[in-house]
Amino acid sequence: xxxxxxxxxxxxxxxxxxxxxxxxxxxxxxxxxxxxxxxxxxxxxxxxxxxxxxxxxxxxxxxxxxxxxxxxxxxxxxxxxxxxxxxxxxxxxxxxxxxxxxxxxxxxxxxxxxxxxxxxxxxxxxxxxxxxxxxxxxxxxxxxxxxxxxxxxxxxxxxxxxxxxxxxxxxxxxxxxxxxxxxxxxxxxxxxxxxxxxxxxxxxxxxxxxxxxxxxxxxxxxxxxxxxxxxxxxxxxxxxxxxxxxxxxxxxxxxxxxxxxxxxxxxxxxxxxxxxxxxxxxxxxxxxxxxxxxxxxxxxxxxxxxxxxxxxxxxxxxxxxxxxxxxxxxxxxxxxxxxxxxxxxxxxxxxxxxxxxxxxxxxxxxxxxxxxxxxxxxxxxxxxxxxxxxxxxxxxxxxxxxxxxxxxxxxxxxxxxxxxxxxxxxxxxxxxxxxxxxxxxxxxxxxxxxxxxxxxxxxxxxxxxxxxxxxxxxxxxxxxxxxxxxxxxxxxxxxxxxxxxxxxxxxxxxxxxxxxxxxxxxxxxxxxxxxxxxxxxxxxxxxxxxxxxxxxxxxxxxxxxxxxxxxxxxxxxxxxxxxxxxxxxxxxxxxxxxxxxxxxxxxxxxxxxxxxxxxxxxxxxxxxxxxxxxxxxxxxxxxxxxxxxxxxxxxxxxxxxxxxxxxxxxxxxxxxxxxxxxxxxxxxxxxxxxxxxxxxxxxxxxxxxxxxxxxxxxxxxxxxxxxxxxxxxxxxxxxxxxxxxxxxxxxxxxxxxxxxxxx
Numbered sequence: 001x002x003x004x005x006x007x008x009x010x011x012x013x014x015x016x017x018x019x020x021x022x023x024x025x026x027x028x029x030x031x032x033x034x035x036x037x038x039x040x041x042x043x044x045x046x047x048x049x050x051x052x053x054x055x056x057x058x059x060x061x062x063x064x065x066x067x068x069x070x071x072x073x074x075x076x077x078x079x080x081x082x083x084x085x086x087x088x089x090x091x092x093x094x095x096x097x098x099x100x101x102x103x104x105x106x107x108x109x110x111x112x113x114x115x116x117x118x119x120x121x122x123x124x125x126x127x128x129x130x131x132x133x134x135x136x137x138x139x140x141x142x143x144x145x146x147x148x149x150x151x152x153x154x155x156x157x158x159x160x161x162x163x164x165x166x167x168x169x170x171x172x173x174x175x176x177x178x179x180x181x182x183x184x185x186x187x188x189x190x191x192x193x194x195x196x197x198x199x200x201x202x203x204x205x206x207x208x209x210x211x212x213x214x215x216x217x218x219x220x221x222x223x224x225x226x227x228x229x230x231x232x233x234x235x236x237x238x239x240x241x242x243x244x245x246x247x248x249x250x251x252x253x254x255x256x257x258x259x260x261x262x263x264x265x266x267x268x269x270x271x272x273x274x275x276x277x278x279x280x281x282x283x284x285x286x287x288x289x290x291x292x293x294x295x296x297x298x299x300x301x302x303x304x305x306x307x308x309x310x311x312x313x314x315x316x317x318x319x320x321x322x323x324x325x326x327x328x329x330x331x332x333x334x335x336x337x338x339x340x341x342x343x344x345x346x347x348x349x350x351x352x353x354x355x356x357x358x359x360x361x362x363x364x365x366x367x368x369x370x371x372x373x374x375x376x377x378x379x380x381x382x383x384x385x386x387x388x389x390x391x392x393x394x395x396x397x398x399x400x401x402x403x404x405x406x407x408x409x410x411x412x413x414x415x416x417x418x419x420x421x422x423x424x425x426x427x428x429x430x431x432x433x434x435x436x437x438x439x440x441x442x443x444x445x446x447x448x449x450x451x452x453x454x455x456x457x458x459x460x461x462x463x464x465x466x467x468x469x470x471x472x473x474x475x476x477x478x479x480x481x482x483x484x485x486x487x488x489x490x491x492x493x494x495x496x497x498x499x500x501x502x503x504x505x506x507x508x509x510x511x512x513x514x515x516x517x518x519x520x521x522x523x524x525x526x527x528x529x530x531x532x533x534x535x536x537x538x539x540x541x542x543x544x545x546x547x548x549x550x551x552x553x554x555x556x557x558x559x560x561x562x563x564x565x566x567x568x569x570x571x572x573x574x575x576x577x578x579x580x581x582x583x584x585x586x587x588x589x590x591x592x593x594x595x596x597x598x599x600x601x602x603x604x605x606x607x608x609x610x611x612x613x614x615x616x617x618x619x620x621x622x623x624x625x626x627x628x629x630x631x632x633x634x635x636x637x638x639x640x641x642x643x644x645x646x647x648x649x650x651x652x653x654x655x656x657x658x659x660x661x662x663x664x665x666x667x668x669x670x671x672x673x674x675x676x677x678x679x680x681x682x683x684x685x686x687x688x689x690x691x692x693x694x695x696x697x698x699x700x701x702x703x704x705x706x707x708x709x710x711x712x713x714x715x716x717x718x719x720x721x722x723x724x725x726x727x728x729x730x731x732x733x734x735x736x737x738x739x740x741x742x743x744x745x746x747x748x749x750x751x752x753x754x755x756x757x758x759x
Contacts, residue, residue: 060118060145062105063087072160072180077350079180081161086124086144086151087207088161088178090185095352097278101207103304107214113302119145121302124207125165127172129199130314132336139202139316142170160185164193171198176206186285189311189344200334203312205294210348211273211280212306215298220275221615222307223358224295227264228652229620230608231358232297234275234305243613245295246310249288250591253564254518255499255554256315263609266293267591268621271307272361279356281364284309285372286345289552289565297613311344317500335500341565359710362623366706373596375628378704385700386430387692388602388632388657390477391417392679393433393454394440395671398512405440406668409681411450411459413662415466417681422470424689430600431467432544432586434477434659435673436460438485442510442673445483445490445519447531448538457538464539473541475586480524480574481547482507482516488527492517497555505553512672520560521570524548528574532581542584544602548574549587549594568593595629604631606652619710619720622652627706627723632657636691637678643747644732649695650749651718651730653707656695658688698751702726713737717744727752 068080068089078091090099103121111118120126123143130137143149147169154163160179166172175193179186187206194201213220215234222232224245232245251265269284271293284291288309295307319333349364369375391414396403409417414433421429435441436450449457464474483490497505497518506515519527535543548571555561562570575597579585587598589605604625608617625631633654639645649656661668661679668674678684702722709721716733728751731737731744744750 060122076183083154101210103209103212126205128202132200184347184349186347191342202314203310208308209306212304213275223272225266225268227605227608229618230614233615249291250552256317274356277353279351281349281361283347285347287341290341313339358618362620366624384428385696386428388430390432390659392661393435397670407453408661408663411455411463414463429472432475443485444479445485445487448534475542475544477544479546483519484516495523498557510672520557521567522560542582544586546588549590601631606633619652623707626653635659647730650698725753
């Protein structure tokens with residue numbers, strides 16, 4: 001066992017990171033196996049009649065085209081299988097293009113990497129595993145070819161084929177189904193068919209090099225769901241930074257140990273590739289709660305560009321030898337007695353020239369969300385955009401004897417703000433009250449009544465009635481996923497999320513060093529049911545969810561716990577129940593599994609993580625969402641770069657949002673929960689009205705329209721096209737952008753097409 005001394009929280013964190021680094025950095029080792037004569041063997045394994053030859057001695061090789069036979073056809077595609085390797089080929093009958101489950105063969109001879117990694121490239125299956133019989137549970141990687149693995153039980157099934165991969169040295173048996181339907185290929189790993197005999201399975205990468213391409217002479221890129229979306233363009237120089245993209249779908253599960261990351265979390269379970277006029281979009285259709293998306297540019301691990309889904313079945317955590325003392329020994333272990341999740345399903349949508357780029361990928365994902373998740377296009381609404389206005393009621397700060405309450409905006413203040421903005425020409429608003437609960441913004445878990453310091457529930461009802469008179473909806477901000485007040489009967493001994501080591505999970509939501517207990521999702525569901533009648537009686541238009549739909553963790557609480565996939569189901573029930581009862585729900589930085597229940601997403605990510613291997617951000621999330629679910633980015637009065645961020649909102653189709661208080665900044669600089677420093681309403685009321693008019697001019701006529709194209713016209717000049725023909729050209733440069741037909745002023749935008757003309 002890898003043991004670490006942890007005399008306190010800081011050292012525990014360091015120990016976890018060190019242990020995870022050891023696991024993450026484990027290298028694969030060659031394994032020798034002598035398969036039975038006459039069995040189907042993977043590429044790079046001994047030939048029939050030479051069963052005594054070690055698997056490592058046979059060079060890795062790719063399948064031959066003549067070995068494939070047709071297994072299924074649709075109007076668009078043809079699926080072929082090589083029974084000796086389990087690899088497949090997809091022929092696009094519409095264009096004649098070919099997509100392979102293995103690297104492009106014409107570049108194979110150029111590979112100069114180690115034979116072990118060539119076996120990875122040639123294999124339809126990679127696995128990571130640990131040997132639980134040893135005290136040092138160091139993770140290792142292997143593949144079908146390196147083990148001389150066998151392909152068994154090859155069968156035709158409706159739409160395709162099934163087979164079983166057996167890895168004899170590690171003892172894994174992994175069933176696979178590949179089927180064709182319409183314009184996509186679907187791969188499935190049935191959970192019930194996985195068998196372990198010798199080692200513990202950590203992850204599986206199935207067909208990890210599907211569509212893998214060399215950069216030479218290729219116009220293409222990989223799309224990864226980093227932030228709103230990012231592209232890794234094919235490059236020939238081979239000098240890419242020696243790192244890969246490897247992130248957990250829906251963010252890291254904080255219940256388990258792992259390497260920290262400064263990257264944006266993945267909110268969309270998708271990835272893709274474009275090579276010339278062909279491409280694909282992969283959608284993780286089932287089991288994505290336990291998946292990572294991994295991408296490697298050419299020049300890092302091989303000469304190929306590749307991106308894949310990694311299906312996780314175990315995760316590391318720090319096991320303590322004592323449950324109570326803060327100073328004890330701990331060691332890295334895994335969830336030995338379970339394999340995560342259910343079936344793992346990935347769909348590969350095959351794209352022709354008209355959809356091979358990131359715009360076509362986003363449109364394909366939008367169609368998937370409508371068809372598979374039941375999301376409906378937005379109905380026709382007011383021709384004006386809503387101005388999203390968030391108001392903070394109060395918060396706490398440290399006092400001499402006890403915490404001191406700070407009043408920031410009472411309900412009378414809020415009513416005057418609404419009157420003022422309306423009088424200044426804002427015809428439509430969507431209002432959210434934050435920090436309304438007893439104790440204010442940093443008091444999590446409490447429900448109604450509203451704090452008496454801002455007017456109580458009577459004052460809140462008066463404010464809601466005032467807004468309703470204008471036709472403006474009012475939402476109350478809620479945090480069901482954290483509780484530091486005991487609200488709703490919460491007791492962290494019984495109702496908090498628990499990790500596999502038996503420790504309560506806490507969240508760093510405050511600025512005073514206090515850790516806030518994370519609430520078990522099933523307890524949050526119970527709390528919502530108890531409070532919904534109070535929200536309905538008050539007359540709110542809906543509630544805003546924060547942690548629910550945003551943070552997804554496994555929970556080993558014996559009374560309320562749920563594995564990560566079930567936790568997602570519970571969160572969806574919570575969101576659905578709130579919408580059913582109140583009529584509307586807003587999300588905050590929400591994962592896309594929440595989309596069927598949301599009418600708006602606050603603070604939708606709009607940038608990428610600036611890895612050295614990524615080349616540019618793209619508004620993939622926004623192209624997908626526009627016309628389905630509305631969204632806003634950062635508050636206008638909390639921007640880092642005012643002009644650039646405004647132009648990006650126009651380019652990305654984001655609705656404007658502000659956060660206001662009646663109190664000035666100096667009144668709450670030491671507040672436990674608030675770190676917004678430009679919220680003083682009197683200083684912003686005129687600017688808010690002017691900014692709104694510019695947003696409305698550009699985006700009002702297209703708020704319910706799908707984005708049909710997005711492109712770069714010149715460095716620093718972007719064009720977004722909507723279904724009604726309206727085009728927005730954004731110029732980030734300090735000089736005007738001119739064509740024969742129009743001019744876009746420096747750091748400004750122009751509107752063309754439907755109802756357009758220069759602006």
